[in-house]
Amino acid sequence: MPSPIIAIPADTRELDGYNWHATPHQYVNAVVKGTGATAIIIPALIEGNDFDAILDRVDGVMLSGSRTNVYPTLYGREVNESDAPFDRPRDATALELIRRTIDRGIPLLAICRGIQELNVALGGTLESEIQDKPGNWDHRRPDVPERDRMYAIRQKVHVKEGSCIAGVLGTGEFEVNSLHRQAIGETAPRLAVEAVADDGTIEAVSVIDAKNFAVGVQWHPEYWVESDATSARLFKAFGNAVKAYAAARRWSSRSFTRR
């Protein structure tokens, strides 16, 4: 049985004078080790991606984190250069892919920038420099050279009873990492808040009335997927939804060829 396929929209990066479509290894590794699926990277294009051609062939979509921020005009705000860096091709690819993925009922996991894209794609807004809000904790990436310390597990999130994530992790407090300076401001109408930090920052959402697994988290479960139980359980649940979708997709394509 071929493995299911999970699509990851790339970031655009300039390296050695070339423009690249790339995603950090931690996301690809989490797909392979956390779900058992195969990861494919989707180019980030302002236009030119055939989303139906992509979504006809995948069994899950995962949105990675990124240092870049969603372009403010996409959620009705003026551009403030302090919100840079931006990645407009990533925005154009991710937002449309999210909407179509949800419409089709393909399993979706949105991480960090991904939960922010999910909220914007469904009509919500973002807040910037949340660490500057009175009473807020500093959620930014720790200013240390080692990535394991950047992604250290260091904050509590409170998962709401009866939520989709509670069905995966359980209800109550969980320790997670934190590397962001933006967060959900106005929650999109189709999103349910599922976990918050001690300072009220939204840390997880799910799509209301989703046809399948459709979850966003502000933290980074991919980074410690091989060693942290909370991270592993989230990817296991995503992987189960992806495998079930793949089996159904394969069956429906087989019944089509049988006629």
Ligand SMILES: N[C@@H](CCC(=O)NCCCC(=O)O)C(=O)O
């Ligand atoms: N840019 C957004 C989203 C943050 C995010 O996805 N962080 C992951 C990358 C971490 C890093 O390597 O800096 C925000 O800041 O809120």
